[in-house]
Amino acid sequence: VRRLLRLIGRLALAALVLVLPRARRPQGHAPAAEPAQAGLPAPPASRHGEALVAAALLGCGAAAAAFVVAYIAGARNEVLGASLSAALALLALALATAGRGLVSQARGVEPRPSTEHPREEADVAELAAEGVAPLDRRRLLVAGGVAGCALGAAALTPLASLGPGADETLRRSPWRRGVALVAEDGRPVRASDLEVGGFLTAFPAGAAKQSLAAPVVVCRVRPGELRLPRGRKGFAPEGLLAFSRICTHAGCAIALFRYPLSPTTTGPGPALVCPCHYSTFDVTRAAKPISGPAVRALPQLPLRIEREGRLVAGGPLTGNVGASWWGVRER
Amino acid sequence: VTSIRQACLALALALPIGCAVTVAEAVGAGARASQIDAGRQVYVTGCASCHGLDARGRPGYGPSLAGVGAQAADFYLSTGRMPLDAPDSPPVRKPPAYDARRIADLVAYIGSLGGPGIPSVRGAARANVGLGAFTDQCAGCHGVLARGGVVTGAVAPSLLSATPRQIVEAIRVGPYLMPRYTKRQIDDSTARDIAAYVESVKRPDDRGGWGIGHLGPVPEGMVAWLVGAAALLVIARLLGERTQP
Numbered sequence: 001v002r003r004l005l006r007l008i009g010r011l012a013l014a015a016l017v018l019v020l021p022r023a024r025r026p027q028g029h030a031p032a033a034e035p036a037q038a039g040l041p042a043p044p045a046s047r048h049g050e051a052l053v054a055a056a057l058l059g060c061g062a063a064a065a066a067f068v069v070a071y072i073a074g075a076r077n078e079v080l081g082a083s084l085s086a087a088l089a090l091l092a093l094a095l096a097t098a099g100r101g102l103v104s105q106a107r108g109v110e111p112r113p114s115t116e117h118p119r120e121e122a123d124v125a126e127l128a129a130e131g132v133a134p135l136d137r138r139r140l141l142v143a144g145g146v147a148g149c150a151l152g153a154a155a156l157t158p159l160a161s162l163g164p165g166a167d168e169t170l171r172r173s174p175w176r177r178g179v180a181l182v183a184e185d186g187r188p189v190r191a192s193d194l195e196v197g198g199f200l201t202a203f204p205a206g207a208a209k210q211s212l213a214a215p216v217v218v219c220r221v222r223p224g225e226l227r228l229p230r231g232r233k234g235f236a237p238e239g240l241l242a243f244s245r246i247c248t249h250a251g252c253a254i255a256l257f258r259y260p261l262s263p264t265t266t267g268p269g270p271a272l273v274c275p276c277h278y279s280t281f282d283v284t285r286a287a288k289p290i291s292g293p294a295v296r297a298l299p300q301l302p303l304r305i306e307r308e309g310r311l312v313a314g315g316p317l318t319g320n321v322g323a324s325w326w327g328v329r330e331r
Numbered sequence: 332v333t334s335i336r337q338a339c340l341a342l343a344l345a346l347p348i349g350c351a352v353t354v355a356e357a358v359g360a361g362a363r364a365s366q367i368d369a370g371r372q373v374y375v376t377g378c379a380s381c382h383g384l385d386a387r388g389r390p391g392y393g394p395s396l397a398g399v400g401a402q403a404a405d406f407y408l409s410t411g412r413m414p415l416d417a418p419d420s421p422p423v424r425k426p427p428a429y430d431a432r433r434i435a436d437l438v439a440y441i442g443s444l445g446g447p448g449i450p451s452v453r454g455a456a457r458a459n460v461g462l463g464a465f466t467d468q469c470a471g472c473h474g475v476l477a478r479g480g481v482v483t484g485a486v487a488p489s490l491l492s493a494t495p496r497q498i499v500e501a502i503r504v505g506p507y508l509m510p511r512y513t514k515r516q517i518d519d520s521t522a523r524d525i526a527a528y529v530e531s532v533k534r535p536d537d538r539g540g541w542g543i544g545h546l547g548p549v550p551e552g553m554v555a556w557l558v559g560a561a562a563l564l565v566i567a568r569l570l571g572e573r574t575q576p
Contacts, residue, residue, distance in 0.1 A: 193515045197505050200516055219510075255471030258482050258508040262394045267484025275471050280483040291483055
């Protein structure tokens with residue numbers, strides 16, 4: 001990645017070196033009288049405007065570099081968005097200022113038919129070429145190079161999140177044996193919070209709630225209804241079940257729980273349902289998908305009830321959280 | 332002297348009130364007993380075929396009603412969900428099968444079998460707090476404007492004809508497929524707030540003049556895109572038509 005960044009930086013620099021000298025060419029002969037004679041206004045040769053452009057380009061470079069630093073440091077999305085948009089806004093300011101103040105605004109109207117007046121055409125082209133401000137563009141060259149390199153780096157940094165190194169991030173989970181379940185406001189979740197047929201969302205105590213593997217949905221069924229696989233007998237004390245809240249189809253948050261009050265009810269039994277595409281997971285059979293597009297069961301979190309009825313994880317999640325990605329073989 | 336006179340006055344005033352309260356209690360108890368009897372008679376003719384003569388349920392027909400309380404009875408009867416046409420048909424909102432007096436009798440009878448009473452919906456309610464709780468807990472199925480939705484194998488009903496009392500009851504009962512919520516998840520005051528929010532969305536204040544079906548952000552976004560795209564087209568056209576100086 002670093003080599004690639006360097007290459008892009010060099011390319012940007014080379015492009016600037018190629019483009020800017022052309023603008024400098026008419027520096028040698030720029031008498032102000034000539035354009036005025038033809039009725040075209042001389043461009044405002046403003047040092048002030050040039051300084052503004054240079055400052056904006058340098059600011060753009062600084063903001064783009066800040067994006068790179070923030071991305072590597074793992075900053076919040078808001079910081080990433082703010083730095084990148086600041087860089088682009090400053091670039092826009094630089095280009096707009098350059099276009100308005102440093103480049104001739106004279107407009108040559110070409111009379112029809114154009115091919116019959118080659119001399120006038122040449123005059124207009126000459127005037128337009130002479131209209132460029134005779135300014136020292138070295139500063140702008142440096143500032144443009146800085147901005148270009150930094151923006152290129154900012155555009156390429158997210159590549160670091162792709163590739164083989166990313167799998168580990170997707171598999172990381174804050175759930176370990178003994179991690180307590182807390183509600184969104186940090187209160188401990190107790191077994192008495194749920195009646196049979198109730199459900200709630202819980203998070204791991206002392207871990208970031210934003211992590212994909214953090215939210216679990218806890219629901220309660222009658223212990224007699226459970227049909228858990230053999231290895232998971234101790235996972236659901238008092239009929240309390242916990243599963244990852246992220247649907248294994250497309251990663252939506254599971255928000256629906258259907259709990260039929262009476263066995264005469266038609267349709268499936270107690271099930272978690274994802275509101276995006278109605279993937280339905282039978283909670284009594286360890287969240288096996290029974291309807292909808294999902295094919296993997298929701299990872300289950302083994303539960304234990306500690307003193308005062310507090311719910312605690314009895315171990316890690318049973319599988320990989322979230323939508324399926326390359327290399328996920330389990331079904 | 333003044334304090335003695337005041338005490339006498341207070342006693343003279345309090346005595347008849349006290350007597351009246353005792354009499355009212357006795358009359359109330361008697362009335363309740365007769366109401367329970369009347370309710371039991373309606374129960375035997377209308378409900379016992381599925382829930383059993385002793386209200387302990389019949390396997391394959393209907394669940395036991397012991398312990399469900401007046402709250403569940405009031406909800407199912409006042410929304411017309413019970414009695415069902417057939418034991419396996421889904422309970423949906425209908426005009427109530429019984430008049431208000433008979434419902435009161437039945438509710439008194441089911442309530443006498445134990446369980447939570449009818450919740451109070453009196454007290455201050457904040458629709459803005461209700462919006463937050465409703466979005467968190469209810470909107471997944473019922474939609475953010477309580478217009479209803481679907482879950483696998485059932486329909487989550489629209490709440491537009493539900494009264495605040497029925498909403499608070501449903502939160503605690505969890506009718507049909509709905510999950511039920513304990514007081515630690517949704518406390519009584521938040522349940523009232525949710526009911527107040529649902530009341531407020533029955534007649535939404537359409538500031539823009541057009542509610543777009545009150546379906547929430549998806550149609551609103553579509554309209555915004557269409558209007559925005561049309562505006563962009565007009566601007567592009569105007570730019571293209573700008574005359575040369």
